[in-house]
Amino acid sequence: MSAYLYDKKKGFSCNMVHSDINLPIEYLEEMRSIVPDYDGFLHSYELPPSKAFKVNERKIEDTKLLDHIGTRQKVPFAEHCYYLNYDEKWGNHAFHHAGLMYIQEPSAMAPINAYDLGDIQLALDMCAAPGGKTIQLASKVKYLVSNEINPSRAAVLKGNVERMGIKNTVITNHSPQELEKLGELFDLVLVDAPCSGEGMFRKDETAVKEWSVEHSIGCANRQYAILESAHKVLKRGGLLIYSTCTFSPRENEEIVKKFIDEHDYEFVMPSKTILSQTVCLSDEHMRRFYPHIAMGEGQFFAAMRKNCGNSEMLPKKQLKIARNKLVSEFLISAIGYDDVFCEHNGMFFLSALPFELPLDRIVSGGVRIGRLEGKIFKPDHCFFSAYGNKMFCYEPNSEELLKYLHGEELKGTYKGYGAITVLGAPLGGFKGCDGRYKNLYPKGLRI
Numbered sequence: 069m070s071a072y073l074y075d076k077k078k079g080f081s082c083n084m085v086h087s088d089i090n091l092p093i094e095y096l097e098e099m100r101s102i103v104p105d106y107d108g109f110l111h112s113y114e115l116p117p118s119k120a121f122k123v124n125e126r127k128i129e130d131t132k133l134l135d136h137i138g139t140r141q142k143v144p145f146a147e148h149c150y151y152l153n154y155d156e157k158w159g160n161h162a163f164h165h166a167g168l169m170y171i172q173e174p175s176a177m178a179p180i181n182a183y184d185l186g187d188i189q190l191a192l193d194m195c196a197a198p199g200g201k202t203i204q205l206a207s208k209v210k211y212l213v214s215n216e217i218n219p220s221r222a223a224v225l226k227g228n229v230e231r232m233g234i235k236n237t238v239i240t241n242h243s244p245q246e247l248e249k250l251g252e253l254f255d256l257v258l259v260d261a262p263c264s265g266e267g268m269f270r271k272d273e274t275a276v277k278e279w280s281v282e283h284s285i286g287c288a289n290r291q292y293a294i295l296e297s298a299h300k301v302l303k304r305g306g307l308l309i310y311s312t313c314t315f316s317p318r319e320n321e322e323i324v325k326k327f328i329d330e331h332d333y334e335f336v337m338p339s340k341t342i343l344s345q346t347v348c349l350s351d352e353h354m355r356r357f358y359p360h361i362a363m364g365e366g367q368f369f370a371a372m373r374k375n376c377g378n379s380e381m382l383p384k385k386q387l388k389i390a391r392n393k394l395v396s397e398f399l400i401s402a403i404g405y406d407d408v409f410c411e412h413n414g415m416f417f418l419s420a421l422p423f424e425l426p427l428d429r430i431v432s433g434g435v436r437i438g439r440l441e442g443k444i445f446k447p448d449h450c451f452f453s454a455y456g457n458k459m460f461c462y463e464p465n466s467e468e469l470l471k472y473l474h475g476e477e478l479k480g481t482y483k484g485y486g487a488i489t490v491l492g493a494p495l496g497g498f499k500g501c502d503g504r505y506k507n508l509y510p511k512g513l514r515i
């Protein structure tokens with residue numbers, strides 16, 4: 069193909085619609101040997117990456133949001149998900165700030181939507197940041213622990229969970245190995261493993277630059293170690309989902325095959341819709357999502373059920389319930405009822421789980437209500453995002469909305485705490501006093 073130029077040092081380069089990309093020669097050689105319709109695959113590098121978003125059904129109905137952003141083609145295999153055009157920029161829009169949407173590349177939506185999850189009580193997302201799959205998973209299970217090893221990425225994960233107003237998710241910052249002490253606790257474990265990122269090449273130049281066979285071998289070793297940890301925290305009868313955004317069989321089929329050969333698991337078949345969007349290399353249970361076959365960047369996934377028997381369940385630690393008159397009074401005045409709440413380092417929160425996780429680095433235990441400053445209770449942004457719709461709500465016009473996002477005060481007559489809404493969904497908080505609404509939108513989130 070004329071668009072691909074070969075250079076001994078750089079490998080092949082192709083002129084993409086949006087930028088130039090140099091694809092490593094060893095990568096292309098491997099792909100030539102495994103990809104169906106290799107020319108079609110190469111051609112996909114001349115096209116812009118695919119983009120999609122999930123409507124946050126906690127905050128808004130699909131039709132209401134689509135009325136405002138235009139009708140969209142639905143992602144056929146993912147609930148509440150729709151395609152976007154590559155050049156659409158919603159990341160700084162008020163709809164995004166208010167957590168009405170989460171932008172994600174479409175094939176990354178597949179692993180969580182490929183299986184009938186049934187009645188999952190407690191799930192673990194072991195490698196969770198920035199949170200796309202956590203956001204999908206939190207809607208499908210009763211309780212979720214969302215873990216990220218890297219502290220700064222865990223902070224991004226927390227921001228995304230908070231923006232979406234998710235109430236059932238604890239965020240932790242541990243290595244998979246550190247999580248092993250939890251024992252066989254979870255009904256589902258997702259390992260969306262760190263990988264060589266070949267499926268990111270169209271949208272992430274760094275992934276191309278960092279690619280090497282040695283890097284991929286390193287990833288494969290790490291992936292297997294993560295799966296071993298996942299095995300130790302999964303209940304018997306529980307579901308293990310493994311996914312990557314790379315194409316290398318070394319990090320995909322080979323890892324899964326080795327794991328299933330060495331442990332007592334059975335493959336689970338994905339839904340028919342997913343089968344029609346994906347292909348397999350060696351076993352029909354292990355699915356590959358390619359950019360020239362379906363709309364998406366690339367993803368590999370497989371699900372396995374751990375065979376039954378009795379799990380070694382450690383006793384669950386009871387939640388330590390906190391009591392505080394000011395917090396209770398705030399809850400009653402804000403949402404009309406008091407609730408059971410906990411406290412950690414001066415922060416009061418509504419626990420996402422009905423028991424305490426025996427871990428040291430819990431980044432968020434649930435929805436933060438706020439903290440006491442002297443004798444004054446200061447509510448937290450997280451509370452407005454998750455519970456704002458139960459409070460007094462003020463829907464600003466577009467000029468006021470921009471002012472609010474800039475951190476300015478608004479005018480208004482309500483006295484007390486309330487929520488600023490966008491299309492009826494909570495964006496952030498304010499405190500009404502003397503005809504003014506003091507802006508409580510966090511400084512770090514302002515535009």
Ligand SMILES: C[S@@+](CC[C@H](N)C(=O)[O-])C[C@H]1O[C@@H](n2cnc3c(N)ncnc32)[C@H](O)[C@@H]1O
Nearest residue numbers: 195196197198199200201217218221260261262
């Ligand atoms: C593919 S990304 C996860 C994407 C995420 N599931 C989502 O949907 O947004 C893999 C994550 O694994 C984390 N990670 C890196 N090394 C790790 C390790 N040794 N153990 C566990 N996680 C690791 C990375 O920081 C990264 O956030």
